[in-house]
Amino acid sequence: MNQHPRRPAPLQTDICQHERPESSHSQHSVRQRSHLDTPVSSIYSPPLYWRHFLSPPRQGQQEQQHQHQQQVMSLTFGIELEYVFAFDLNPRVGFEWMGTDGMTDKDLFGHDDTGSGDDFALSSDQESESSMDWESSEPSEKTEEHNDDDDVHHRRVVVVSRTDRGRSNRHQNARIGLPSATMFLTQSILENSGLECTVGERGYGSWNIQVDGSIDEPEKLSKYIPDRLDAEDEGDWVVSGQELVSRVLTAPYEFLSFDVFRSSDALREISSYLEALHGKPKDPFGVFVNESCGFHVHVARKPPPRQDSSSSSSSMDHSDDDDDDDDDEMIPLPILQHLAYLLVQFEELINVLHHESRRCRSDWDSHYVQTNLMGIRRSSHWCRHNVESVDLIKAQKKIFHKDMTPSGLAKLMDATLRPKLDGSGNLVLETRYKFVNFEPLTYQGGAKTIEFRQHIGTMDFDEIAHWTHFTLCLVRTAERMALCGGDQQFGVNDSPCSPSSSSPDHLPVSFRKKQANKYRLRCAKLQDEFERMYDLLEFDEDVRGYWRKRFVRLNPAEGFRVGKDQNGVEYILDEEDRCPSCM
Known part of the structure; x- marks a missing residue:
């Protein structure tokens, strides 16, 4: 057997075992294919998408600084804040703008007023009168399901007795309100501070409040916002899990010094929304987080700007x-x-x-x-x-x-x-x-x-x-x-x-x-x-x-x-x- 002078025998034997008849024409045709198709270039050469990334097409003669700016991205960002929103059903004078006076139990909790003269407002699927302990001061519970896109959120509505709108139930827990009502109260708070906000909308053109069923709303509020209420006042308060989604914000260009970033327009805007939601001590509303919340x-x-576009569009x-x-x-x-x-x-x-x-x-x-x-x-x-x-x-x-x-x-x-x-x-x-x-x-x-x-x-x-x-x-x-x-x-x-x-x-x-x-x-x-x-x-x-x-x-x-x-x-x-x- 004549061995190739440049090829070791073991390797020649291994190749011959898998050798297929090839003509010089077939070898030549393989060489005519792109070098990216060969095993060597697949390993050592950048893929095509990398070549386009490293060498973007240039349009005519441009200054050196503009060439560098073509490579560095302009970034945008947005934040999503999950939190628990709480408010007093009977806010003091001066907070009429919150809009709680016109709200009924059906608006807040989703159950109908029986109209029978008693102080309980029960939903149609609530327990019958014979199964209720009418003298008990303990709240009854029910579970409702709310579908938000692909997520199924289970919420517990705690129904407590109350004699009238102006007198609270002492030593009762806070109640969990329906997002359809509580989100608009949050919107009122932000708008009262001069901040724009929408409710339940998709898109990132403005700040938006959305429901988040993954949040656990605690009933004991006094340990979370002790500067707003005492334990005996919790029966007057309503809580609801929410998510505040920001609009598209522009990140500083290239080097991110934290001092520059912290003082940027985007961070100042975030700070203004946080201040509005936090309010001041003794305000009849507040926000807080627990371990079920995320940021x-x-x-x-x-x-990049388009030459034929008449209006700018956001990155999101x-x-x-x-x-x-x-x-x-x-x-x-x-x-x-x-x-x-x-x-x-x-x-x-x-x-x-x-x-x-x-x-x-x-x-x-x-x-x-x-x-x-x-x-x-x-x-x-x-x-x-x-x-x-x-x-x-x-x-x-x-x-x-x-x-x-x-x-x-x-x-x-x-x-x-x-x-x-x-x-x-x-x-x-x-x-x-x-x-x-x-x-x-x-x-x-x-x-x-x-x-x-x-x-x-x-x-x-x-x-x-x-x-x-x-x-x-x-x-x-x-x-x-x-x-x-x-x-x-x-x-x-x-x-x-x-x-x-x-x-x-x-x-x-x-x-x-x-x-x-x-x-x-x-x-x-x-x-x-x-x-x-x-x-x-x-x-x-x-x-x-x-x-x-x-x-x-x-x-x-x-x-x-x-x-x-x-x-x-x-x-x-x-x-x-x-x-x-x-x-």
Whole structure:
């Protein structure tokens, strides 16, 4: 057998076993195909969508500064505040503008007045008179279902006796009102402060109040708003879970200094709405949050101006005329890929910067915030190390795959291992309820946003400002890492795995590896790993100080445990009794 002079015998034998007859013409035809179709280029060359992203078409001669502005995105964002709204049915003089005087029990609680002269207003499906204890002062309960889009919300309406509108029932709990009535009271409060707001509408052109059935409304109000009422006054108050959705707000351009961001027009607008809802001490209304509430931030790309458009459109209010327009208004896929890779690297650290109930550490935690790592992890056990080196290799292969699409990335980052049921037995749609929700990327003609859902509910301006700043910095970092080349790594040129240091002969490095090499290797010490994350996000010392203090506050020393893997790398240890897969 004559062997090829340049080919080893074992390899020749292996190839001959799978050899198919080829002519010189067939070989020539293969060479005429695009080099992107060859195995080598599929590994080492950027995919087509990356080439378009890195080298956008230019129109004529432009100044250098304008060329740079073409590459950096203009971002918009919006916030969603979940809270409990409470108000007094009998406000003092001066608050007639709230509009509570004209409200009936049917308006507030959905039950009809019997007209029989008694002091109970019962709905048609309420218990009959023979089954009621008419002398009892304890409230009766019923359950109503309200359908809001795809969610089924179970609400309890507590019906209490009262002799007249002007005299309250002492030592009774607050009642849960229907959102159809209570949302308009919230609107009146905002409009009384000169703020525009709509009720129950879709879209992001203005601030909007919506119903949220996932919120648990407590009946004991005095511990939440002690400056508004005493325990004996609670029978006069009504509560309702609500969500305030902001209009589209513009993020500062490029570098996100927190001081600049905090004083921006967008944050001042948010502050004005918070002040109006909080009111003043002794006001007959108030807002508060509990562990069932969440605070969500949507981040989107501001659509580039269109030459033939006569009016501007918001980044969250898209036209569905064609898919190309939607793609133009979406955050570019390479940036989304780096955002996903950032989340894989740092989810463990970001977790401990949040309230324990928002960490997805057990079946008792919130069903509405789940990990983004189920499509990446080797195991569903939380008691084991979150992201191991093998998982990062898997993440590189999956996230930076040459055939990746926005919908494919959304499926990867929103993957789930098993369905869950909420307290009412309803199936929780986990593809949506993730720390970071990529599902809007799959919407046709909808809002192409990234939704950060992990933060617990808050009405505190500083917390809102810092977490919104954090999310925007994540997106800006992903953009920066996507745009930089392997030899321009923004302070990570000394990475041991960077192409420049891998070999003096500059051996070829796969495209996915080139993207991963833009980041430093994981630090052995958790403290150093936090600093690596802060460096990437370009946090100044004051911002780092805020997050360090927050970490200490949310992670008491007696409950925070650190383990080490076989290589001595520290990781946050979760006990087996809190691991869903161990139970």
